[in-house]
Amino acid sequence: MKKGILLACALFWGMMAGAVTVRPADTGEALVNPDMGLVFYHMAGRMWAYGANTPHGDTLDWFPGTSTVYFRFLWSEIEPTEGDYRWDMVDSVAQNWIAKGKKIAFRVICCNQTTNACPDYVREAGAKGIWFNYKAHVEKGKSFPARWEPVYDDPVFLAKYEKFLRAFADRYDGDPNVAFVDVGSIGMYGEGHTGDTSKLSKAETDRLVRLHLQLHRRVLPNTLLIISDDVAGSGGQEPEAPLMKFARELGVGYRDDSIFCMGPEPRPTYNVEGSWAHSHWARNFAPETPVVIENGHWTMCEQRGRWVTERLLPCIEKHQASYLSIHAFPEPFYQATKDVWAQINRRLGYRFQLREATYPEQVKAGEPVTVRSTWVNAGVSWLHADARLTWSLMDDAGAVQWSVTDPSFSFRRLDPTLDGVEKPVTRESRCRFGRTVPVLEPDPVVTAARAAGMDPGTSYAMLKPGVYTLCVSVGSKQGTPEIALPLAHGRNRRYPVGRIEVRP
DSSP states (O other), X not given: XXXXXXXXXXXXXXXXXXXXXXXXXXXXXXXXXXXXXXXXXXXXXXXTEETTTSOTTOOOTTSTTEEEEEEEEEHHHHOSBTTBOOTHHHHHHHHHHHHTTOEEEEEEESOOSXXXXXXXXXXXXXXXXXXXXXXXXXXXXXXXXXXXXXXXXXXXXXXXXXXXXXXXXXXXXXXXTEEEEEOOOSSBTTTTBOTTTTOOOHHHHHHHHHHHHHHHHHHOTTSOEEEEGGGGOSOOOOSSOHHHHHHHHTXXXXXXXXXXXXXXXXXXXXXXXXXXXXXXXXXXXXXXXXXXXXXXXXXXXXXXXXXXXIIXXXXXXXXXXXXXXXXXXXXXXXXXXXXXXXXXHTXXXXXXXXXXXXXXXXXXXXXXXXXXXXXXXXXXXXXOSOOEEEEEEXXXXXXXXXXXXXXXXXXXXXXXXXXXXXXXXXXXXXXXXXXXXXXXXXXXXXXXXXXTTOOOOSEEESSOSEEXXXXXXXXXXXXXXXXXXXXXXXXXXXXXXXXXXXXX
Protein backbone atom coordinates (compact mmCIF):
# COMPACT_ATOMS: atom_id res chain seq x y z
CA MET A 1 0.00 0.00 0.00
CA LYS A 2 2.78 2.41 1.00
CA LYS A 3 4.62 1.75 -2.28
CA GLY A 4 1.43 2.49 -4.25
CA ILE A 5 0.93 5.80 -2.40
CA LEU A 6 4.50 6.83 -3.12
CA LEU A 7 4.10 6.00 -6.81
CA ALA A 8 0.88 8.02 -7.00
CA CYS A 9 2.62 10.95 -5.35
CA ALA A 10 5.48 10.71 -7.82
CA LEU A 11 3.05 10.71 -10.74
CA PHE A 12 1.21 13.69 -9.26
CA TRP A 13 4.49 15.54 -8.82
CA GLY A 14 5.32 14.80 -12.45
CA MET A 15 2.06 16.46 -13.49
CA MET A 16 2.22 19.50 -11.23
CA ALA A 17 5.91 20.48 -11.25
CA GLY A 18 6.28 22.78 -14.24
CA ALA A 19 3.41 21.21 -16.18
CA VAL A 20 2.67 22.58 -19.65
CA THR A 21 -0.75 22.40 -21.35
CA VAL A 22 -1.22 22.76 -25.10
CA ARG A 23 -4.37 22.73 -27.23
CA PRO A 24 -3.40 21.97 -30.84
CA ALA A 25 -5.66 23.05 -33.68
CA ASP A 26 -6.95 20.69 -36.38
CA THR A 27 -5.10 21.53 -39.60
CA GLY A 28 -8.20 20.78 -41.69
CA GLU A 29 -6.19 18.64 -44.12
CA ALA A 30 -7.47 15.47 -45.79
CA LEU A 31 -5.97 12.39 -44.15
CA VAL A 32 -5.02 9.17 -45.92
CA ASN A 33 -5.44 6.42 -43.35
CA PRO A 34 -6.12 2.67 -43.19
CA ASP A 35 -9.72 1.46 -43.64
CA MET A 36 -11.07 4.77 -44.90
CA GLY A 37 -10.92 7.35 -47.67
CA LEU A 38 -11.85 7.98 -51.29
CA VAL A 39 -11.77 4.99 -53.67
CA PHE A 40 -10.90 5.62 -57.31
CA TYR A 41 -12.71 3.25 -59.68
CA HIS A 42 -9.84 2.66 -62.09
CA MET A 43 -11.86 -0.18 -63.62
CA ALA A 44 -15.61 -0.22 -63.06
CA GLY A 45 -16.84 -3.17 -65.10
CA ARG A 46 -15.18 -1.61 -68.13
CA MET A 47 -11.45 -1.88 -68.72
CA TRP A 48 -11.28 1.72 -69.93
CA ALA A 49 -13.43 3.38 -67.28
CA TYR A 50 -12.38 5.29 -65.37
CA GLY A 51 -8.63 5.03 -65.60
CA ALA A 52 -8.27 5.45 -69.36
CA ASN A 53 -7.13 9.07 -69.12
CA THR A 54 -5.19 8.57 -65.88
CA PRO A 55 -1.56 7.49 -66.35
CA HIS A 56 -0.53 4.53 -64.20
CA GLY A 57 1.84 6.73 -62.21
CA ASP A 58 -0.95 9.13 -61.25
CA THR A 59 -2.16 8.02 -57.82
CA LEU A 60 -4.55 10.96 -57.44
CA ASP A 61 -2.49 12.70 -54.78
CA TRP A 62 -4.05 15.91 -56.13
CA PHE A 63 -7.55 14.61 -55.22
CA PRO A 64 -7.47 15.07 -51.41
CA GLY A 65 -8.31 12.00 -49.35
CA THR A 66 -7.83 9.39 -52.10
CA SER A 67 -6.54 6.26 -50.37
CA THR A 68 -7.52 3.31 -52.56
CA VAL A 69 -7.64 2.17 -56.18
CA TYR A 70 -10.46 -0.20 -57.11
CA PHE A 71 -10.58 -2.90 -59.78
CA ARG A 72 -14.02 -4.17 -60.79
CA PHE A 73 -13.02 -6.89 -63.23
CA LEU A 74 -14.97 -9.37 -65.26
CA TRP A 75 -13.80 -12.89 -64.40
CA SER A 76 -13.31 -13.49 -68.13
CA GLU A 77 -10.76 -10.66 -68.24
CA ILE A 78 -8.66 -11.99 -65.36
CA GLU A 79 -8.78 -15.65 -66.48
CA PRO A 80 -9.65 -15.70 -70.21
CA THR A 81 -8.59 -19.33 -70.51
CA GLU A 82 -8.39 -21.82 -67.67
CA GLY A 83 -5.29 -21.29 -65.56
CA ASP A 84 -4.12 -18.27 -67.58
CA TYR A 85 -4.31 -15.44 -65.04
CA ARG A 86 -3.72 -11.83 -66.11
CA TRP A 87 -2.59 -10.47 -62.75
CA ASP A 88 -0.24 -8.20 -64.68
CA MET A 89 -3.23 -5.96 -65.47
CA VAL A 90 -3.61 -5.35 -61.73
CA ASP A 91 0.08 -5.09 -60.88
CA SER A 92 0.83 -2.53 -63.59
CA VAL A 93 -1.51 -0.05 -61.91
CA ALA A 94 -1.39 -1.20 -58.30
CA GLN A 95 2.35 -1.00 -57.74
CA ASN A 96 2.35 2.77 -58.09
CA TRP A 97 -0.37 3.09 -55.43
CA ILE A 98 1.30 0.63 -53.08
CA ALA A 99 4.58 2.55 -53.39
CA LYS A 100 2.74 5.60 -52.01
CA GLY A 101 1.38 3.64 -49.04
CA LYS A 102 -2.09 3.45 -50.56
CA LYS A 103 -4.31 0.37 -50.89
CA ILE A 104 -6.04 -1.70 -53.59
CA ALA A 105 -9.53 -3.23 -53.65
CA PHE A 106 -11.40 -5.67 -55.88
CA ARG A 107 -14.62 -7.01 -57.25
CA VAL A 108 -14.66 -9.89 -59.74
CA ILE A 109 -18.07 -10.33 -61.41
CA CYS A 110 -19.61 -13.28 -63.23
CA CYS A 111 -22.47 -11.58 -65.10
CA ASN A 112 -22.45 -8.38 -67.14
CA GLN A 113 -24.53 -6.80 -69.89
CA THR A 114 -21.84 -5.57 -72.31
CA THR A 115 -19.46 -8.53 -72.34
CA ASN A 116 -19.68 -12.09 -71.07
CA ALA A 117 -18.22 -11.94 -67.59
CA CYS A 118 -18.01 -15.70 -67.11
CA PRO A 119 -15.13 -17.26 -69.11
CA ASP A 120 -16.19 -19.34 -72.09
CA TYR A 121 -14.30 -22.34 -70.78
CA VAL A 122 -16.75 -22.60 -67.85
CA ARG A 123 -19.74 -22.95 -70.16
CA GLU A 124 -17.82 -25.28 -72.49
CA ALA A 125 -17.02 -27.52 -69.50
CA GLY A 126 -20.75 -28.10 -69.05
CA ALA A 127 -21.83 -25.44 -66.56
CA LYS A 128 -25.53 -24.61 -66.84
CA GLY A 129 -26.71 -21.07 -67.55
CA ILE A 130 -29.03 -18.90 -69.64
CA TRP A 131 -28.61 -16.48 -72.54
CA PHE A 132 -30.28 -13.08 -72.10
CA ASN A 133 -30.70 -9.73 -73.81
CA TYR A 134 -30.42 -6.88 -71.36
CA LYS A 135 -33.81 -5.21 -71.11
CA ALA A 136 -32.53 -1.64 -70.83
CA HIS A 137 -30.53 -2.06 -74.03
CA VAL A 138 -33.45 -3.57 -75.95
CA GLU A 139 -35.70 -0.68 -74.90
CA LYS A 140 -33.13 1.83 -76.15
CA GLY A 141 -32.76 0.07 -79.49
CA LYS A 142 -29.25 -1.17 -78.84
CA SER A 143 -28.10 -4.38 -80.46
CA PHE A 144 -25.61 -5.96 -78.09
CA PRO A 145 -25.46 -9.73 -78.60
CA ALA A 146 -27.06 -12.02 -76.04
CA ARG A 147 -24.99 -12.57 -72.90
CA TRP A 148 -24.62 -15.61 -70.66
CA GLU A 149 -25.45 -15.88 -66.98
CA PRO A 150 -24.41 -18.99 -65.03
CA VAL A 151 -26.60 -20.97 -62.68
CA TYR A 152 -24.89 -19.85 -59.50
CA ASP A 153 -25.02 -23.16 -57.66
CA ASP A 154 -24.25 -25.36 -60.66
CA PRO A 155 -21.52 -27.81 -59.53
CA VAL A 156 -19.33 -27.19 -62.59
CA PHE A 157 -19.58 -23.43 -62.22
CA LEU A 158 -18.87 -23.57 -58.49
CA ALA A 159 -15.85 -25.83 -58.94
CA LYS A 160 -14.34 -23.58 -61.61
CA TYR A 161 -15.08 -20.40 -59.66
CA GLU A 162 -13.63 -21.79 -56.44
CA LYS A 163 -10.48 -22.78 -58.31
CA PHE A 164 -10.18 -19.20 -59.58
CA LEU A 165 -10.92 -17.79 -56.13
CA ARG A 166 -8.17 -19.91 -54.58
CA ALA A 167 -5.69 -18.59 -57.13
CA PHE A 168 -6.85 -15.08 -56.23
CA ALA A 169 -6.48 -15.86 -52.50
CA ASP A 170 -2.96 -17.18 -53.05
CA ARG A 171 -1.97 -13.68 -54.19
CA TYR A 172 -4.15 -11.43 -52.07
CA ASP A 173 -5.58 -13.08 -48.94
CA GLY A 174 -4.10 -11.37 -45.90
CA ASP A 175 -2.08 -8.95 -48.02
CA PRO A 176 -1.79 -5.70 -46.01
CA ASN A 177 -1.99 -3.74 -49.27
CA VAL A 178 -5.54 -4.97 -49.93
CA ALA A 179 -8.24 -2.78 -48.39
CA PHE A 180 -11.23 -5.00 -49.19
CA VAL A 181 -12.70 -7.50 -51.65
CA ASP A 182 -16.36 -7.37 -52.70
CA VAL A 183 -18.36 -10.58 -52.80
CA GLY A 184 -19.55 -9.91 -56.36
CA SER A 185 -20.10 -13.32 -57.92
CA ILE A 186 -23.92 -13.19 -58.24
CA GLY A 187 -26.11 -11.10 -60.52
CA MET A 188 -25.61 -8.19 -62.87
CA TYR A 189 -22.53 -6.14 -61.94
CA GLY A 190 -22.01 -8.52 -59.02
CA GLU A 191 -24.80 -6.74 -57.12
CA GLY A 192 -27.32 -9.57 -57.01
CA HIS A 193 -29.57 -8.16 -59.79
CA THR A 194 -31.28 -10.95 -61.73
CA GLY A 195 -34.55 -9.19 -62.63
CA ASP A 196 -33.54 -8.76 -66.30
CA THR A 197 -31.76 -12.10 -66.56
CA SER A 198 -32.63 -15.32 -64.73
CA LYS A 199 -35.41 -13.61 -62.74
CA LEU A 200 -34.60 -15.38 -59.50
CA SER A 201 -36.98 -14.94 -56.59
CA LYS A 202 -35.84 -13.04 -53.52
CA ALA A 203 -35.75 -16.28 -51.54
CA GLU A 204 -33.63 -18.02 -54.17
CA THR A 205 -31.27 -15.05 -54.44
CA ASP A 206 -30.95 -15.05 -50.67
CA ARG A 207 -30.05 -18.76 -50.64
CA LEU A 208 -27.42 -18.34 -53.36
CA VAL A 209 -25.86 -15.27 -51.78
CA ARG A 210 -25.47 -17.14 -48.50
CA LEU A 211 -23.74 -19.95 -50.37
CA HIS A 212 -21.33 -17.53 -52.04
CA LEU A 213 -20.68 -15.59 -48.84
CA GLN A 214 -19.64 -18.82 -47.13
CA LEU A 215 -17.44 -19.75 -50.11
CA HIS A 216 -15.63 -16.41 -50.05
CA ARG A 217 -15.16 -16.46 -46.28
CA ARG A 218 -13.77 -20.00 -46.44
CA VAL A 219 -11.29 -19.20 -49.22
CA LEU A 220 -10.40 -15.65 -48.05
CA PRO A 221 -10.34 -15.95 -44.25
CA ASN A 222 -7.90 -13.08 -43.74
CA THR A 223 -9.49 -10.50 -46.03
CA LEU A 224 -12.10 -7.82 -45.35
CA LEU A 225 -15.05 -8.94 -47.47
CA ILE A 226 -17.84 -6.53 -48.46
CA ILE A 227 -21.40 -7.29 -49.62
CA SER A 228 -23.75 -5.00 -51.56
CA ASP A 229 -27.07 -3.96 -50.08
CA ASP A 230 -28.71 -4.77 -53.43
CA VAL A 231 -28.37 -8.53 -52.93
CA ALA A 232 -31.10 -8.18 -50.29
CA GLY A 233 -33.32 -6.03 -52.51
CA SER A 234 -33.26 -2.36 -53.40
CA GLY A 235 -36.34 -1.44 -51.38
CA GLY A 236 -37.81 -2.31 -48.01
CA GLN A 237 -37.48 -0.69 -44.63
CA GLU A 238 -37.03 -3.67 -42.29
CA PRO A 239 -34.60 -2.84 -39.45
CA GLU A 240 -32.22 -5.55 -40.62
CA ALA A 241 -32.67 -7.91 -43.56
CA PRO A 242 -31.90 -11.52 -42.55
CA LEU A 243 -29.29 -11.74 -45.31
CA MET A 244 -27.49 -8.68 -43.97
CA LYS A 245 -27.51 -10.16 -40.47
CA PHE A 246 -26.04 -13.38 -41.88
CA ALA A 247 -23.26 -11.38 -43.56
CA ARG A 248 -22.48 -9.51 -40.34
CA GLU A 249 -22.21 -12.76 -38.44
CA LEU A 250 -19.58 -13.89 -40.95
CA GLY A 251 -17.60 -10.70 -40.33
CA VAL A 252 -18.47 -9.33 -43.78
CA GLY A 253 -18.73 -5.57 -44.28
CA TYR A 254 -21.36 -3.53 -46.10
CA ARG A 255 -21.60 -1.29 -49.14
CA ASP A 256 -24.45 0.65 -50.73
CA ASP A 257 -24.15 0.55 -54.51
CA SER A 258 -25.16 3.29 -56.97
CA ILE A 259 -26.74 5.27 -54.20
CA PHE A 260 -27.46 8.34 -56.32
CA CYS A 261 -28.51 6.61 -59.55
CA MET A 262 -32.04 7.97 -59.56
CA GLY A 263 -34.16 10.65 -61.12
CA PRO A 264 -34.86 14.10 -59.71
CA GLU A 265 -37.47 12.88 -57.22
CA PRO A 266 -36.91 10.40 -54.38
CA ARG A 267 -38.26 6.89 -54.83
CA PRO A 268 -41.23 6.06 -52.58
CA THR A 269 -39.22 3.41 -50.69
CA TYR A 270 -36.39 5.80 -49.87
CA ASN A 271 -36.01 7.59 -46.58
CA VAL A 272 -37.19 11.15 -46.14
CA GLU A 273 -33.71 12.45 -46.95
CA GLY A 274 -34.48 11.43 -50.53
CA SER A 275 -31.17 9.74 -51.27
CA TRP A 276 -30.98 6.36 -49.58
CA ALA A 277 -33.04 3.45 -48.37
CA HIS A 278 -30.70 1.37 -46.25
CA SER A 279 -28.76 3.70 -43.98
CA HIS A 280 -30.19 1.79 -41.00
CA TRP A 281 -28.60 -1.39 -42.39
CA ALA A 282 -25.28 0.41 -42.74
CA ARG A 283 -25.37 1.54 -39.12
CA ASN A 284 -25.68 -2.07 -37.98
CA PHE A 285 -22.38 -2.84 -39.72
CA ALA A 286 -20.52 0.40 -38.92
CA PRO A 287 -19.34 -0.45 -35.36
CA GLU A 288 -17.50 -3.59 -36.54
CA THR A 289 -16.57 -3.18 -40.22
CA PRO A 290 -16.10 -0.27 -42.65
CA VAL A 291 -19.10 0.93 -44.65
CA VAL A 292 -18.53 1.68 -48.36
CA ILE A 293 -20.64 4.22 -50.26
CA GLU A 294 -20.66 3.96 -54.05
CA ASN A 295 -22.26 7.09 -55.43
CA GLY A 296 -22.91 5.66 -58.91
CA HIS A 297 -21.63 6.72 -62.33
CA TRP A 298 -21.45 10.49 -61.85
CA THR A 299 -21.90 11.40 -65.53
CA MET A 300 -24.99 9.18 -65.78
CA CYS A 301 -26.81 10.47 -62.69
CA GLU A 302 -29.47 13.11 -63.03
CA GLN A 303 -28.92 16.22 -60.91
CA ARG A 304 -25.32 15.16 -60.41
CA GLY A 305 -24.29 18.62 -59.24
CA ARG A 306 -27.03 18.68 -56.62
CA TRP A 307 -26.28 15.29 -55.12
CA VAL A 308 -22.66 16.21 -54.48
CA THR A 309 -23.33 19.66 -53.07
CA GLU A 310 -26.51 18.93 -51.13
CA ARG A 311 -26.82 15.21 -50.49
CA LEU A 312 -23.41 13.61 -50.36
CA LEU A 313 -22.31 14.79 -46.91
CA PRO A 314 -25.69 13.93 -45.27
CA CYS A 315 -25.46 10.53 -46.97
CA ILE A 316 -22.02 9.92 -45.43
CA GLU A 317 -23.32 11.00 -42.03
CA LYS A 318 -26.37 8.73 -42.16
CA HIS A 319 -24.39 5.67 -43.26
CA GLN A 320 -21.39 6.35 -41.00
CA ALA A 321 -19.30 5.71 -44.10
CA SER A 322 -15.60 4.89 -44.07
CA TYR A 323 -15.11 4.76 -47.85
CA LEU A 324 -16.61 6.82 -50.69
CA SER A 325 -16.20 6.18 -54.41
CA ILE A 326 -14.71 8.39 -57.10
CA HIS A 327 -16.97 6.80 -59.71
CA ALA A 328 -16.11 8.98 -62.69
CA PHE A 329 -13.22 10.30 -64.74
CA PRO A 330 -11.49 11.92 -61.79
CA GLU A 331 -10.31 15.26 -63.15
CA PRO A 332 -13.67 16.63 -64.41
CA PHE A 333 -15.37 15.16 -61.36
CA TYR A 334 -12.97 16.97 -59.04
CA GLN A 335 -13.12 20.26 -60.93
CA ALA A 336 -16.93 20.25 -60.81
CA THR A 337 -17.12 19.40 -57.10
CA LYS A 338 -13.86 20.55 -55.49
CA ASP A 339 -15.51 23.00 -53.10
CA VAL A 340 -17.14 20.19 -51.08
CA TRP A 341 -14.22 17.82 -50.53
CA ALA A 342 -12.59 19.65 -47.63
CA GLN A 343 -15.79 19.29 -45.62
CA ILE A 344 -16.34 15.68 -46.70
CA ASN A 345 -12.80 14.64 -45.81
CA ARG A 346 -13.17 16.06 -42.31
CA ARG A 347 -16.09 13.68 -41.68
CA LEU A 348 -15.52 10.55 -43.80
CA GLY A 349 -14.20 7.64 -41.71
CA TYR A 350 -12.44 8.46 -38.43
CA ARG A 351 -10.46 11.57 -37.50
CA PHE A 352 -8.58 11.70 -34.21
CA GLN A 353 -8.15 15.21 -32.85
CA LEU A 354 -5.79 15.90 -29.95
CA ARG A 355 -7.77 18.55 -28.10
CA GLU A 356 -5.44 18.99 -25.13
CA ALA A 357 -2.17 17.62 -23.79
CA THR A 358 -0.53 18.28 -20.43
CA TYR A 359 3.05 17.16 -19.83
CA PRO A 360 5.92 18.00 -17.45
CA GLU A 361 8.37 20.60 -18.67
CA GLN A 362 11.22 18.77 -16.94
CA VAL A 363 11.69 15.08 -16.12
CA LYS A 364 14.36 13.12 -14.34
CA ALA A 365 15.61 10.19 -16.41
CA GLY A 366 13.84 6.96 -15.50
CA GLU A 367 11.38 8.45 -13.01
CA PRO A 368 7.62 7.99 -13.64
CA VAL A 369 5.62 10.93 -14.91
CA THR A 370 2.18 11.32 -16.47
CA VAL A 371 1.25 12.75 -19.84
CA ARG A 372 -2.46 13.59 -19.92
CA SER A 373 -4.23 13.88 -23.28
CA THR A 374 -7.82 14.44 -24.42
CA TRP A 375 -8.99 13.02 -27.75
CA VAL A 376 -12.07 13.35 -29.95
CA ASN A 377 -13.00 11.23 -32.97
CA ALA A 378 -14.38 13.95 -35.26
CA GLY A 379 -15.29 11.48 -38.02
CA VAL A 380 -18.52 9.54 -38.55
CA SER A 381 -17.10 6.05 -38.07
CA TRP A 382 -14.87 4.01 -35.83
CA LEU A 383 -11.33 2.84 -36.34
CA HIS A 384 -11.80 -0.89 -36.92
CA ALA A 385 -8.26 -2.02 -36.14
CA ASP A 386 -6.26 -1.70 -32.96
CA ALA A 387 -4.08 1.41 -32.64
CA ARG A 388 -2.13 2.60 -29.62
CA LEU A 389 -0.96 5.94 -28.25
CA THR A 390 2.79 6.58 -28.22
CA TRP A 391 4.80 9.46 -26.76
CA SER A 392 8.30 9.89 -28.19
CA LEU A 393 11.25 12.14 -27.49
CA MET A 394 12.95 13.31 -30.69
CA ASP A 395 16.25 15.08 -31.12
CA ASP A 396 16.67 18.09 -33.38
CA ALA A 397 17.77 15.85 -36.25
CA GLY A 398 14.44 13.99 -36.12
CA ALA A 399 15.77 10.77 -34.61
CA VAL A 400 13.73 8.95 -31.96
CA GLN A 401 15.65 9.02 -28.68
CA TRP A 402 12.95 7.47 -26.50
CA SER A 403 9.54 5.96 -27.14
CA VAL A 404 6.80 4.98 -24.67
CA THR A 405 3.60 3.25 -25.83
CA ASP A 406 0.54 3.26 -23.58
CA PRO A 407 -0.23 -0.48 -23.30
CA SER A 408 -3.89 -0.31 -22.35
CA PHE A 409 -5.41 2.49 -24.42
CA SER A 410 -6.75 1.73 -27.90
CA PHE A 411 -8.14 4.29 -30.33
CA ARG A 412 -10.71 1.74 -31.34
CA ARG A 413 -12.57 2.89 -28.23
CA LEU A 414 -13.14 6.41 -29.53
CA ASP A 415 -16.76 6.78 -30.59
CA PRO A 416 -17.48 8.92 -33.66
CA THR A 417 -19.07 12.36 -33.54
CA LEU A 418 -22.69 12.09 -34.70
CA ASP A 419 -25.44 14.72 -34.76
CA GLY A 420 -22.94 17.23 -33.41
CA VAL A 421 -22.36 15.25 -30.20
CA GLU A 422 -18.67 14.76 -29.38
CA LYS A 423 -17.48 12.06 -27.01
CA PRO A 424 -14.06 13.18 -25.72
CA VAL A 425 -11.83 10.68 -23.96
CA THR A 426 -9.05 11.71 -21.57
CA ARG A 427 -6.10 9.42 -21.00
CA GLU A 428 -3.33 9.62 -18.42
CA SER A 429 -0.32 7.78 -19.82
CA ARG A 430 2.33 6.69 -17.37
CA CYS A 431 5.75 7.31 -18.91
CA ARG A 432 9.35 6.84 -17.90
CA PHE A 433 11.79 8.56 -20.22
CA GLY A 434 15.24 7.00 -20.17
CA ARG A 435 17.09 4.69 -17.86
CA THR A 436 20.51 4.90 -16.22
CA VAL A 437 22.26 1.62 -15.44
CA PRO A 438 25.52 1.04 -13.52
CA VAL A 439 28.58 -0.22 -15.33
CA LEU A 440 29.46 -3.35 -13.36
CA GLU A 441 33.03 -4.25 -12.46
CA PRO A 442 35.14 -6.25 -12.65
CA ASP A 443 34.14 -6.96 -16.27
CA PRO A 444 36.53 -7.96 -19.07
CA VAL A 445 34.57 -5.88 -21.59
CA VAL A 446 34.99 -2.76 -19.43
CA THR A 447 38.71 -3.47 -19.10
CA ALA A 448 39.04 -3.91 -22.87
CA ALA A 449 37.05 -0.74 -23.55
CA ARG A 450 39.30 1.32 -21.31
CA ALA A 451 42.37 -0.14 -22.96
CA ALA A 452 40.93 0.97 -26.33
CA GLY A 453 40.30 4.49 -25.07
CA MET A 454 36.50 4.08 -24.75
CA ASP A 455 35.94 4.33 -21.01
CA PRO A 456 32.20 3.71 -20.29
CA GLY A 457 32.49 5.42 -16.91
CA THR A 458 30.64 4.20 -13.85
CA SER A 459 27.11 4.40 -15.33
CA TYR A 460 25.39 4.38 -18.70
CA ALA A 461 22.57 6.83 -19.50
CA MET A 462 20.39 5.23 -22.19
CA LEU A 463 18.85 8.67 -22.75
CA LYS A 464 21.34 11.49 -22.52
CA PRO A 465 20.39 14.63 -20.58
CA GLY A 466 19.16 17.44 -22.79
CA VAL A 467 16.11 19.12 -24.31
CA TYR A 468 13.95 17.05 -26.65
CA THR A 469 10.75 17.48 -28.67
CA LEU A 470 7.82 15.55 -27.23
CA CYS A 471 5.93 13.93 -30.15
CA VAL A 472 2.65 12.05 -30.26
CA SER A 473 1.75 9.22 -32.64
CA VAL A 474 -0.93 6.56 -33.10
CA GLY A 475 -0.05 3.12 -34.40
CA SER A 476 1.26 -0.30 -33.44
CA LYS A 477 1.93 -1.71 -29.99
CA GLN A 478 5.62 -1.34 -30.81
CA GLY A 479 5.20 2.41 -31.29
CA THR A 480 5.34 2.45 -35.10
CA PRO A 481 3.16 5.33 -36.35
CA GLU A 482 0.34 4.18 -38.64
CA ILE A 483 -2.43 6.77 -38.36
CA ALA A 484 -2.17 10.29 -39.78
CA LEU A 485 -3.40 12.98 -37.40
CA PRO A 486 -4.61 16.50 -38.30
CA LEU A 487 -1.67 18.09 -36.52
CA ALA A 488 0.96 20.45 -37.86
CA HIS A 489 4.63 19.78 -38.61
CA GLY A 490 4.44 16.00 -38.48
CA ARG A 491 7.35 13.86 -39.62
CA ASN A 492 6.68 10.21 -40.50
CA ARG A 493 3.34 10.50 -38.68
CA ARG A 494 4.95 11.70 -35.45
CA TYR A 495 3.70 15.13 -34.42
CA PRO A 496 5.43 17.65 -32.12
CA VAL A 497 3.55 18.68 -29.00
CA GLY A 498 6.19 20.61 -27.01
CA ARG A 499 9.66 20.49 -25.46
CA ILE A 500 10.84 18.46 -22.47
CA GLU A 501 14.11 18.77 -20.62
CA VAL A 502 15.56 15.45 -19.44
CA ARG A 503 17.78 15.78 -16.37
CA PRO A 504 20.28 13.15 -15.23
